[in-house]
Each structure stands twice: as structure tokens, then as C-alpha cells.
Amino acid sequence: MKYVIGVDLGTSAVKILLVNQKGEVYKEVSKSYPLIIERSGYSEQNPEEWVEKTKAGLAELIEQFDGDVNDIEGISFSGQMHGLVLLDQENQVLRNSILWNDTRTTKQCEEIYDVVGKQQLLEITKNPALEGFTLPKILWVKENEPEVFERSSVFMLPKDYLRYRITGHIHMEYSDAAGTLLLNVAKREWSQEILTQFGLSSEFCPPLVESHDLVGNVTAEFAQETGLSEGTKVFAGGADNACGAIGSGILSEGKTLCSIGTSGVVLSYEERSDLDFEGKVHYFNHGEENTFYTMGVTLAAGYSLSWFKDTFAKQEAFDQFLEGVNEVPAGSNGLLFTPYIVGERTPHADSNIRGSFIGVDAAHERKTFARAVLEGITFSLHESIEIFRNSGKTIDSIISIGGGAKNETWLQMQADIFNAKIEKLTSEQGPGMGAAMLAAYGCGWFNSLKECAEVFIQTAKTYHPIPENVETYKKLFSLYQQVYTQTKELNEQLREFRK
Numbered sequence: 395m396k397y398v399i400g401v402d403l404g405t406s407a408v409k410i411l412l413v414n415q416k417g418e419v420y421k422e423v424s425k426s427y428p429l430i431i432e433r434s435g436y437s438e439q440n441p442e443e444w445v446e447k448t449k450a451g452l453a454e455l456i457e458q459f460d461g462d463v464n465d466i467e468g469i470s471f472s473g474q475m476h477g478l479v480l481l482d483q484e485n486q487v488l489r490n491s492i493l494w495n496d497t498r499t500t501k502q503c504e505e506i507y508d509v510v511g512k513q514q515l516l517e518i519t520k521n522p523a524l525e526g527f528t529l530p531k532i533l534w535v536k537e538n539e540p541e542v543f544e545r546s547s548v549f550m551l552p553k554d555y556l557r558y559r560i561t562g563h564i565h566m567e568y569s570d571a572a573g574t575l576l577l578n579v580a581k582r583e584w585s586q587e588i589l590t591q592f593g594l595s596s597e598f599c600p601p602l603v604e605s606h607d608l609v610g611n612v613t614a615e616f617a618q619e620t621g622l623s624e625g626t627k628v629f630a631g632g633a634d635n636a637c638g639a640i641g642s643g644i645l646s647e648g649k650t651l652c653s654i655g656t657s658g659v660v661l662s663y664e665e666r667s668d669l670d671f672e673g674k675v676h677y678f679n680h681g682e683e684n685t686f687y688t689m690g691v692t693l694a695a696g697y698s699l700s701w702f703k704d705t706f707a708k709q710e711a712f713d714q715f716l717e718g719v720n721e722v723p724a725g726s727n728g729l730l731f732t733p734y735i736v737g738e739r740t741p742h743a744d745s746n747i748r749g750s751f752i753g754v755d756a757a758h759e760r761k762t763f764a765r766a767v768l769e770g771i772t773f774s775l776h777e778s779i780e781i782f783r784n785s786g787k788t789i790d791s792i793i794s795i796g797g798g799a800k801n802e803t804w805l806q807m808q809a810d811i812f813n814a815k816i817e818k819l820t821s822e823q824g825p826g827m828g829a830a831m832l833a834a835y836g837c838g839w840f841n842s843l844k845e846c847a848e849v850f851i852q853t854a855k856t857y858h859p860i861p862e863n864v865e866t867y868k869k870l871f872s873l874y875q876q877v878y879t880q881t882k883e884l885n886e887q888l889r890e891f892r893k
């Protein structure tokens with residue numbers, strides 16, 4: 395039996411899957427790392443920590459593997475998107491990576507609109523200037539840390555840096571490059587226009603490759619440190635949302651994905667590159683050649699839950715913390731939560747908004763708050779579903795992945811709030827599975843990712859909407875939507891008190 399490895403470099407942890415030729419997950423390892431939050435709006439990680447935790451995870455996986463390591467034919471990657479990694483001329487990391495959920499760059503986003511023009515930016519990159527994307531982070535470093543910027547010779551994204559450390563070769567692939575605001579998404583090339591407008595050279599951008607392209611082998615040093623074979627082929631991989639889509643079989647029109655990781659995503663497959671969503675949803679290159687996807691993003695989806703748990707019950711596991719949420723009725727006895735704890739992206743691109751609990755009552759218990767947090771996160775994702783439905787898409791069936799898909803009550807809640815059938819797959823590790831599929835396709839096990847999906851992906855359980863809950867949530871959703879407008883001005887005034 396042959397195997398491939400899928401490495402998902404997430405925001406909360408690196409998750410590593412060893413998958414056999416039938417698509418069965420043979421072994422699974424996860425190693426977590428923290429966010430570095432120096433002040434409100436900041437979010438960083440140390441790239442060395444990604445490398446060390448991946449090495450440790452791979453070593454553990456190989457140690458437990460009782461087969462022949464030479465049968466592990468390929469490895470590929472899925473990665474948290476947009477994070478800026480700056481390297482100097484010796485390819486040494488210059489500073490911590492500034493992550494996708496860091497919102498310090500509002501000023502730089504305005505500068506991008508001033509210099510490029512909103513319409514022109516949408517035409518080239520298909521996306522608006524959002525704080526989380528990479529170009530605003532590059533401009534922030536240029537303005538605030540000029541000595542660091544002057545020493546930088548190339549920029550990378552998180553999983554591309556990790557892969558560089560495994561192979562010694564620098565590349566970037568289209569699905570992640572799409573989230574930099576430097577790529578012409580339809581033409582699939584770095585935008586000379588935007589690079590020139592910001593005084594950036596072409597050499598600052600790595601060479602572009604396809605997600606399933608072979609980009610090297612495991613170096614002798616990395617093989618020795620992890621137990622991997624030097625013969626294992628390394629394939630480029632994709633952005634975590636592109637990989638999540640591949641790992642969930644979102645490979646044809648009409649398929650919708652809901653992913654609840656640190657962020658939350660509602661994603662739809664697009665064959666064409668010339669649709670116009672006016673920047674209301676992100677529009678990126680897929681990890682499948684020459685196709686695309688659109689998505690709405692909740693900045694703090696799983697992160698709202700992990701923040702709430704870690705703040706009030708750090709020692710408890712998620713399952714223990716969520717015990718009893720199924721006993722609280724739909725609507726959490728009148729308690730509403732908005733998950734804007736680090737700002738929001740879809741539908742409100744607003745780095746200043748913050749979360750609220752509305753309607754706190756003396757009768758509410760901890761489990762009421764926990765359920766309200768799950769509902770608030772799901773309402774936020776429903777805003778993206780509504781954008782897609784209003785654009786003419788039919789969404790009656792959704793595949794749900796990510797850490798959030800581990801909880802039965804949350805999956806039923808998704809069916810009730812989205813008013814759609816929810817499918818849970820045999821593995822909720824969509825991005826890791828997508829990465830493994832890119833390696834399997836790259837190794838030539840299948841003629842296409844679609845063929846691979848037919849073998850690798852299976853539905854474990856389906857959740858159908860409960861009509862009574864659907865009605866309750868319809869009413870509550872319109873109240874939820876009002877909280878943003880009602881609290882926007884208050885949050886402007888609270889800004890000066892934040893540290």
C-alpha cells in the first residue's frame with residue numbers, strides 16, 4: 395500500500411494526515427501553537443514555531459507508522475492564507491509573520507484605494523483592499539519598520555515558507571497568491587501594474603506554480619530530523635480554503651462548503667473568472683487548475699468559541715465545555731452574540747467593530763452563553779449564505795468541515811440557521827485531506843482531482859433542518875443583523891479605551 399501526507403498549517407495548530415490509496419486516514423497528528431497578540435488588532439506567529447511543530451508532528455507520525463517509510467510517495471500542504479513572511483537575502487526570516495486576522499492595516503488599505511483606485515483593484519485582483527490581505531501588511535512594514543523592509547528580498551506565505559524549509563526551494567502557488575492583492579487573478583500572473591505602483595520589484599514575488607506541481611524532494615537534513623524518506627516527492631499545495639474545498643469535493647458548480655476553523659468560511663465553486671460580485675465576497679483561484687471559488691469570511695468563528703472557552707474555562711476540552719448546549723432551546727432564551735471580537739470581514743469589512751452579548755438575563759447560565767456564541771458565529775456565516783442566495787445561487791445542501799464540525803448540536807444548528815441540508819464527512823479535516831489529495835493527484839494516482847474525490851471523500855452523516863427551529867432562527871437573524879448597525883458608533887467611541 396502507498397501513502398501520501400497532507401499537512402494543514404492552520405492558525406490554531408498544524409494537523410498532519412497520513413492517507414492511503416483508498417483515501418483512508420491511517421494516522422493523524424496535531425500540534426498546536428498560540429497567537430501572539432501584542433495589542434488590540436494585532437495577530438502574529440513565529441514561522442520557526444510552524445517549522446518546529448511540523449517537524450515534531452511528522453516525527454511522531456513516522457514513529458507510529460509500522461509500514462515502510464519509502465511507501466510514503468508524496469507530501470503536500472494546506473495553509474492559513476495571507477500571512478506575511480519576509481525573508482532577507484540569505485533567506486532568513488526578518489520578523490514574526492503578520493497573520494490574516496491582524497487588522498492593523500486600515501490606513502494601508504486606504505492608501506491602496508488612493509493609489510490603484512477601487513475599480514481598478516477589483517478588475518485586477520477581483521477583491522477589495524481588506525486588512526487581512528498581504529499587500530497592506532507589506533506596506534505597513536515599509537512604513538513602520540523601514541529598516542526591516544529594506545533588508546527584505548522576497549515575501550512568502552505561511553505554508554510556502556514551511557515547504558521552503560522542507561525542500562530548500564522558494565515557490566508560491568496560485569490559490570494562495572490570489573490572497574495577496576498582488577496577483578492578476580484572471581490572468582494568473584503577478585500584476586506588474588500594482589507592483590510598480592508600490593515600488594516593489596518582480597524578484598520580491600516568488601515564482602508561481604500549480605497546486606499539484608512537483609516542487610522538489612525532502613532535504614537530507616529534514617528527512618533525518620523527521621524520519622521521512624528523501625525520496626518523498628513534495629507538491630506545492632494550496633490555500634487552506636482551496637484545500638478545504640478540494641478535500642470536501644467542491645469541484646463543480648453548485649457545491650457549497652461551510653468551514654469553521656479559527657475563521658469561518660462559506661465557499662462556492664466558480665468555473666469562470668469573469669463574474670462580478672462587486673467585492674462583496676472574496677474571489678480567488680482554486681487549487682484545481684484554471685478554476686475559481688468565491689467565499690464570505692467570518693474573522694472570528696471558531697476563534698470566538700476558543701476565546702470564550704479559554705477566558706472562562708481554560709482547562710476544559712471543547713466537548714466538556716459544550717456539554718448541555720443541546721438542552722438550551724434554539725434562540726438561547728433571548729441571548730444574542732455577535733462574533734466581532736477581532737473585527738469582521740463579510741458582510742461588514744470593519745476592523746473597528748467588536749462583539750456583543752445582547753439580552754443578558756439573570757436566568758442565563760454558562761451553557762446559555764455557550765449556545766449563544768455558537769448561534770452568533772452561525773448567524774455571521776448565514777450572512778454570507780444570504781449574499782450567495784441573493785446573487786442567484788441555490789444553496790440547499792452544504793458540506794460542513796473544520797473543528798466546528800466536531801459538534802453534533804452545532805451541525806444541527808447549521809442546518810436550522812442555513813435552512814439547508816448539512817453533510818458531515820468521514821474526516822472533518824478538509825484542508826489536510828485536500829492537501830493529501832493534491833499529493834495523490836501529483837503522484838499520478840488519479841487523472842484528476844475529481845477522480846480522486848470520488849475515491850477519497852465519503853459522507854458520514856446528514857443533518858436536515860427542523861422546521862420549528864428554522865422559523866425561530868429566521869426571526870432572530872433579523873435581530874442579529876441589527877446589532878451591527880446599533881453598536882457601530884458605540885464601538886467607534888470605545889476604541890480609545892482598547893489596549
Ligand SMILES: Nc1ncnc2c1ncn2[C@@H]1O[C@H](COP(=O)(O)OP(=O)(O)O)[C@@H](O)[C@H]1O
Pocket residue numbers: 403404405406407654655656657695696697699700712713716796797798799800801804
Ligand atoms: N470538539 C469541538 N467541538 C466544537 N468546536 C470545536 C471542537 N474542537 C475544536 N473546535 C473549534 O474548532 C476550531 C479549530 O478548528 P480548526 O479547523 O482546527 O482550525 P484552524 O485550521 O484555524 O487551526 C477551534 O477554535 C474551536 O472553536
Ligand SMILES: O=C(CO)[C@@H](O)[C@H](O)COP(=O)(O)O
Pocket residue numbers: 404405406473474475476494495526573634635655656657658659676691
Ligand atoms: O483569511 C482567511 C481567508 O481569507 C482565513 O480563512 C485564513 O485562511 C485562516 O484560516 P483557518 O486557520 O481559520 O482555517
